[in-house]
Amino acid sequence: MASPMELSCWGGDWGLPSVHAECLVVMAYARFSGAPVKVKIIDHCWRAPRGRVPLLISDDTVISQPAKILNFLRKQKYNADYDLSAKEGADTLAYISLLEEKLHPALIHTFWIEADNYYRVTKPCFASRIPFPLNWFLPRNMAGEALNRILLTKGGPPLFSMAEVEAQIYRDAKECLNLLSHRLGTSPFFFGNMPTTLDAFVFGFLAPLFKIPFPKVQLQDHLKMLPNLCRFCDDILSCYFRLKLLGVSPVGPDTVDANLQKLTQLVNKESNLIEKMDDNLRKSPQHPPRKLTTLKLSRTGEGNSSPNRLSP
Structure with a gap:
């Protein structure tokens, strides 16, 4: 090396x-x-x-x-x-x-x-x-x-x-x-x-x-x-x-920067959604955080925020 x-x-x-x-x-x-x-x-x-x-x-x-x-x-x-x-x-x-x-x-x-x-x-x-x-x-x-x-x-x-x-x-x-x-x-x-x-x-x-x-x-x-x-x-x-x-304005670097900026914005947006979901779940008395894997999110109207939806 x-x-x-x-x-x-x-x-x-x-x-x-x-x-x-x-x-x-x-x-x-x-x-x-x-x-x-x-x-x-x-x-x-x-x-x-x-x-x-x-x-x-x-x-x-x-x-x-x-x-x-x-x-x-x-x-x-x-x-x-x-x-x-x-x-x-x-x-x-x-x-x-x-x-x-x-x-x-x-x-x-x-x-x-x-x-x-x-x-x-x-x-x-x-x-x-x-x-x-x-x-x-x-x-x-x-x-x-x-x-x-x-x-x-x-x-x-x-x-x-x-x-x-x-x-x-x-x-x-x-x-x-x-x-x-x-x-x-x-x-x-x-x-x-x-x-x-x-x-x-x-x-x-x-x-x-x-x-x-x-x-x-x-x-x-x-x-x-x-x-x-x-x-x-x-x-x-x-x-x-x-x-x-x-x-x-070279095509290559600017295109990469634009795509990176869009991806960053998308990730930030989805991160905000996840944080809101997590806050709502933590505030719910019948759904403690340790049992998140057993939650039925459709009850709270959050079933639309599925993992598939969060994919860019």
């Missing part, structure tokens, strides 16, 4: 299982590979053993960073890339590097550095999940770390101002989205009919950008002009996470 594995992640909102891109990557891969991972929502990272998420704990092993977590899952025989050829494996590494280099900086900028997005969406979202008084300064620290990362990786000659850095970041990101859209084409996933590691990374980076209602939406607007990438995100959410999508 496989060892229990616990994955610590940021919580979700706006129809997403998590608002954190790297958490989404690992959560999606676990679903794709069938790994028995129990997700533990940690909405304040200081509670995680290493102060960051995603974080996978299995027995005495503690692993952070998406690439390392995915490698660990593969060693445990949960491999979503089992059917890929050597060339497809090489393509996967190349595209993941492209995502990290071109798209991830723009995602960080959209969340943490773009002022309107930060003050109206990102900060309220994260601060609402962090206990007082940490919610006053932890989001600000996260924004500072994001800015430092952008300046260290993207700042410098020939880009000397933040405006130039920002413009280049979004040019690179739009080019990356175009390449991903062209590579995906009309296929459900990047390597055919089954999702792989590349699909997990693309979904993790695109889904927050697609679903979260940012006020500054230049990159979001560009993504929405690429319908195959939007369909890709919606399909993974509906098929692998069973979440109700904003503006989309």
